Amino acid sequence: MNGPILVTGGTGTLGRAVVRRLLDDGRTVRLLSRRTRPADDTAPYEWATGDIRTGAGLDRAVAGTDTIVHCATTGGRGDVEGTRRLIEAARGQGGTPHLVYISIVGIDTIPFRYYRAKLAAERLIEASGLPWTVLRTTQFHDLIAMVTDAQRRLPVTLSLSGVRLQPVEVREVADRLAGLAAGEPAGHVPDMGGPEVRTLTDLARACLAAAGRRRRVVPLWLPGRTLRAVRRGDILTPERAVGRGTFEDFLAARGGGAAASGAGPSQRKQG
Ligand SMILES: NC(=O)c1ccc[n+]([C@@H]2O[C@H](COP(=O)([O-])OP(=O)(O)OC[C@H]3O[C@@H](n4cnc5c(N)ncnc54)[C@H](OP(=O)(O)O)[C@@H]3O)[C@@H](O)[C@H]2O)c1
Numbered sequence: 001m002n003g004p005i006l007v008t009g010g011t012g013t014l015g016r017a018v019v020r021r022l023l024d025d026g027r028t029v030r031l032l033s034r035r036t037r038p039a040d041d042t043a044p045y046e047w048a049t050g051d052i053r054t055g056a057g058l059d060r061a062v063a064g065t066d067t068i069v070h071c072a073t074t075g076g077r078g079d080v081e082g083t084r085r086l087i088e089a090a091r092g093q094g095g096t097p098h099l100v101y102i103s104i105v106g107i108d109t110i111p112f113r114y115y116r117a118k119l120a121a122e123r124l125i126e127a128s129g130l131p132w133t134v135l136r137t138t139q140f141h142d143l144i145a146m147v148t149d150a151q152r153r154l155p156v157t158l159s160l161s162g163v164r165l166q167p168v169e170v171r172e173v174a175d176r177l178a179g180l181a182a183g184e185p186a187g188h189v190p191d192m193g194g195p196e197v198r199t200l201t202d203l204a205r206a207c208l209a210a211a212g213r214r215r216r217v218v219p220l221w222l223p224g225r226t227l228r229a230v231r232r233g234d235i236l237t238p239e240r241a242v243g244r245g246t247f248e249d250f251l252a253a254r255g256g257g258a259a260a261s262g263a264g265p266s267q268r269k270q271g
Contacts, residue, residue, distance in 0.1 A: 003064040004030040004046055005181055006097075008086065009072030011035070013142050014102060017174035018069055019045060025178060032061045032072065052082030058089035062097065065090075067181050069100045070125075076114055083121040087128045100181045101125050102173070103136040104271060105191050106234040112226045131185030135177060138193040138237060140170040141250035143271045144200075148207040157208060159201040161219035162231040166238065167203065168194035169245030193237035195246055203247055210251035 005022055009015035010031025022029045023044060030046035037047040050057025052072055062068065068090060073079055083101075090097050103122055107115040125132045144167050151157050176192055204217045229235075 003066045004028040005067045005069060006030050006032060006048070006061055006065040007069045007071060008032040008052065009070070010045070012071060012073070013140060014170055014173060015071040017171050018071060018177050021171075021174045021178040022181070025182070030061065030065065032057075052086055053078045055085040055089070058085055059092065062086070062089045062093050064093070065097050066095065067098045067100065069102075069177055069181050071102055077117050079117045080120045080124065083124050087124060087130065090130060091128070096130055098181070098185050099125055099128065099130045099132045100177060101132065101134045102177060103134050105136045105138050105193065105237045106229070107136070109234045110226055110229040133180045133186045134188050135173075135180060136188075136191045137173050138166040138168050138235065139271045140173065141167045141194075141245070141247055142170055143167070144203050144247065145207050145251070145254070148204045156216045156218045157204050159204045159217050159219045160227065161201070161221040163200040163227070164197050164233065164236060165200055165203060166193045166197045166236045166241065167247055168192060168243040169250060172243050172245060191237040191240045192242055193240045194243040195241050197236055197238055197241075198247070206247055206251060210248075
């Protein structure tokens with residue numbers, strides 16, 4: 001492998017960790033973002049500005065790459081069209097780069113719009129004619145914390161009754177993706193889940209406690225097919241609890257202040 005590895009979404013929560021890990025491994029990395037490179041960014045990666053939704057900049061982003069780690073997400077249906085455009089650009093450059101995709105546990109049976117888009121994107125990759133690898137994981141710790149942090153101005157913290165999650169440390173997911181990117185195309189690889197299955201209510205309480213906030217967590221029972229599938233545990237992979245970092249490890253590492261100070265991430269996330 002001589003060309004750069006392209007990381008789409010290299011500015012995102014997962015993508016940043018993937019880029020860091022690949023650089024640590026001595027790889028040449030190019031990231032794709034819709035933004036232009038900040039003037040003060042002197043990190044040792046190449047920066048490609050482009051948009052998977054419109055296709056702008058994609059030909060230049062994929063040029064000369066032999067591996068693409070696709071972490072970009074538009075947060076919805078745009079992921080299907082965006083993945084299609086990325087595949088077209090990758091095929092158009094004349095080579096056959098290995099396409100590594102990050103997906104989500106349970107998307108076959110949970111009829112959530114975003115998950116349907118992820119499943120459709122997987123299908124495009126399977127049929128792309130490119131060598132490919134797909135890793136499905138559970139929710140990142142960051143996402144769970146963000147859901148609680150986002151409610152900091154409400155008098156209580158809302159949760160979903162009966163929902164259990166198995167959050168995973170994003171750096172471990174990045175390590176796994178970097179390993180997959182360095183290896184042979186492997187198709188669908190075994191799922192990756194965090195070390196513990198816990199209720200969302202319990203995770204919200206842990207988040208508040210780490211921030212030193214004393215407030216009530218109110219579990220809501222909401223109807224619907226999506227939540228029925230989630231409550232059934234389709235979002236979990238207890239037999240693949242291979243992640244090591246716990247939610248408390250994550251909270252300790254980020255410091256207690258995020259929920260209290262309002263310093264949480266601002267982007268809308270779906271995972
Ligand atoms: N979060 C979770 O719990 C979780 C769990 C399992 C799997 N996943 C998957 O992991 C991936 C990354 O998730 P994340 O939480 O790290 O996402 P994130 O932090 O929201 O980052 C999204 C990234 O996508 C880029 N992006 C958005 N729209 C784009 C567009 N039109 N063209 C090019 N780039 C675009 C953004 O870059 P710019 O803003 O710089 O353009 C950003 O780097 C997603 O595929 C998600 O489905 C997430």
